[in-house]
Amino acid sequence: MLFTPASRADTARKVNKPNKVWELTGAWAHEEKTATGTAAVYYGLGPDGTPHEGLVNPMVFADGFNYGESDLDDFFAHLNAPYNSQGKRLLDQLLAAGVDIVLLGFTERHTYIQANAAVAVSAIRQVIAERQGDAPLIVGGVSMGGLITRYALARMESEGQDHQSRLYLSYDSPHNGAWIPVALQQLAYFFESPFPDPDGKPQQADLIRSPAAQQLLWAWVDDDKYEGPVATASPLRGQFLQDLKDVGWFPSKPGLRRIGVANGAGDGIGGPLQPDQLILDPDLPFGARAVLRTQPAFGEEQEVVRMQIPLLAYRISRTSQIPPLDGAPGGTLASYGMLADALGAQIEPEHRSGCFVPSVSAVALKHDPVTWDVDLHTDLNALPAGSTDLDAFTCDTTNSEHSVVTEPLAEWILAQLTG
DSSP, X not given: OTTOOSOOOOTTOOOOXXXXXXXXXXXXXXXXXXXXXXXXXXXXXXXXXXXOSSBSSEEEEEOOOOSSOOOHHHHHHHHTSOOSTTOOOHHHHHHHTTOEEEEEEESOTTSOHHHHHHHHHHHHHHHHHHBSSOOOEEEEEETHHHHHHHHHHHHHHHTTOOOOEEEEEEESOOTTOBOOOXXXXXXXXXXXXXXXOTTOOOOHHHHHHSHHHHHHBSBOOSSTTOOSOOBTOSHXXXXXXXXXXXXXXXXXXXXXXXXXXXXXXXXXXOOSOOTTOEEEOOOOGGGOEEEEEOOOSSOSSEEEEEEEETTTEEEEEEEOSOOOGGGSSEEEEOHHHHHHHHHTOOOOGGGSOEEEEEHHHHTTBSSOTTTOXXXXXXXXXXXXXXXXXXXXXXXXXXXXXXXXXXXXXHHHHHHHHHO
């Protein structure tokens, strides 16, 4: 799919067989939707190097955004890919340090965040019920998985439930929203009907329409004709933000540390994409056309895409007052490159990837998640204390691919969890 995170295929793929697999049902329904999921349990090693016989030092870590069901073997391999020339792997090191890992997946990753948060609560309860001893939990997730567990922990606190956790960890999670260019969203809608998937598989437009996408994206549009304000253009995002506020915004019980990492750089230096830059103008089959530009810097009625299918439809899309997010520091997604590949079009290598989760969002910098009254190029390495909703964070040294495990992030996490 065009807008999914980094490919989890790995030539050095290494997947452990789980000690247990749990089938889970959400602790509550949201919008009459009771979500389900699966957890794969991997026991860590004891001081003598033999595996635990049960959960001793548990960590619950949730999968992120995509369409359909989580593949937990795929998730394990992604998190455990070698991240440096010595072949070090994050999950292997956590297991060797005695951390029991519970990877949490969802039957429908694209459904409401609140519904999947109910599955996370069921997983936390199961961990507490099966835990040997009283070691507090580590709970978190990658990408939207960090939002799911953030809401789950905060809601448990608001309802007087003890989640018995010492640490909340988010991995490049869009705490204040993520970015998929409005132009790409509209292209997905525009070409949906004339070019349906021959196998009936979900298309990009289905992914964008999903409840999770509407809650996740700061700028979301519902068709290829939309022009106007985009911040919380979906009422589902506005409701999700309100629900977060209602349960306390972040989990905050005494003794709980909130930490996170960003795939984006922390020095304020963005990627190579410039505002209002021509990206594609290919010759397409049947005379179709898509002239695509990066997001301009604010302005009124700035053209971002022209779409044409002869004798069927013609659109020009314009945006107003949107910051130039494509080139912002942040975890990247090769959205433009994947679109070019799908169209069989040529694209400059430096134009393939743009910002997906801005660094200021991944570190939960305190700013309005609706108006985004924030400098996207803030030097996060020089922030005064209390500037973010996390107690501690680190950023990558460059703008790396969203959700990829890199050496600076892995080593920091290991120090935080096992130091």
